[in-house]
Amino acid sequence: MSRIEFDGDRCEGHGLCEQTAPEVYRLDDDAELELLVDEVPPELHAKAEAGARVCPVAALRVVSESEGAQ
Numbered sequence: 001m002s003r004i005e006f007d008g009d010r011c012e013g014h015g016l017c018e019q020t021a022p023e024v025y026r027l028d029d030d031a032e033l034e035l036l037v038d039e040v041p042p043e044l045h046a047k048a049e050a051g052a053r054v055c056p057v058a059a060l061r062v063v064s065e066s067e068g069a070q
């Protein structure tokens with residue numbers, strides 16, 4: 001299982017992540033990013049990573065739980 005690290009200070013609300021992976025990322029009416037999943041299920045992992053890759057300000061990172069430990 002993996003999870004998403006989101007740096008809200010960097011996010012500029014471009015919405016490319018949402019366009020790429022609307023199952024995972026959603027911009028609310030104030031252009032604030034909302035993560036639709038706490039933990040990324042295996043079937044959404046590739047999409048979550050694709051959405052993180054297109055972010056122009058690198059505000060998103062998908063990390064596997066084992067990496068993040070310690």
Ligand code: SF4
Nearest residue numbers: 011012014015017055
């Ligand atoms: S693509 Fe990056 S800057 Fe744009 S809304 Fe998503 S996290 Fe924010």
